[in-house]
Amino acid sequence: FLVEDVRFCFEGGVETPRLTELSNDDRDQCVAAGLLYKIQKNRQNRQLQWYNRNRSYPRFCFVNSAFHLVDNALYLGQAWDEPLCVYKAGDVTKMLTGLQMTEYLRFITLLVFPRISTSELNRISSHSIR
Numbered sequence: 001f002l003v004e005d006v007r008f009c010f011e012g013g014v015e016t017p018r019l020t021e022l023s024n025d026d027r028d029q030c031v032a033a034g035l036l037y038k039i040q041k042n043r044q045n046r047q048l049q050w051y052n053r054n055r056s057y058p059r060f061c062f063v064n065s066a067f068h069l070v071d072n073a074l075y076l077g078q079a080w081d082e083p084l085c086v087y088k089a090g091d092v093t094k095m096l097t098g099l100q101m102t103e104y105l106r107f108i109t110l111l112v113f114p115r116i117s118t119s120e121l122n123r124i125s126s127h128s129i130r
Contacts, residue, residue, distance in 0.1 A: 003073045004080040006066050007034040009050065033066035101126035 008016045009032040016022075034050040051062035058064055073084050076093050085096035102125045109116060109124055 001035060001084045002081055003070060003078050003084050005036040005038065006070050006084065007036065007048065008032075008063070008066070009034065027067055030063055030067075033063040035066075098126040101129075105129070 008030050010016070010029055011031060015034075030053065032050045032052045034048045037045070037047045037049060039045050051066075053063040054061040069084055073082070073086055076086050076088060078084070078086060078093075083095045086093050087096060088094075105124050105126065105128060106121055109121060
């Protein structure tokens with residue numbers, strides 16, 4: 001996803017495609033965040049999928065995570081048409097890849113299910129999240 005692929009929605013359906021400096025009060029008023037899936041294998045391209053705010057469990061709230069991802073990308077100097085999921089490694093900004101996510105998911109799976117077979121573990125990939 002690119003930075004511009006994250007959208008924020010406020011009461012009354014007011015959509016903010018590009019996050020600028022919003023106050024904490026403004027951010028608290030956000031009711032949903034969306035991701036624009038530009039290209040998909042199912043050919044439902046340019047689909048905007050909305051995820052509602054989860055006030056009961058803020059640690060698991062997609063809206064909070066989306067704000068954090070966009071803030072982080074902008075802080076690290078990403079432009080709106082550049083990758084969203086980036087991190088700093090020394091002086092270099094790097095993109096988080098699907099392979100890295102797959103390795104992490106498999107690592108966590110092994111911690112939870114230490115006796116999982118190799119064939120079952122190989123079924124888990126970065127696409128498993130969606």
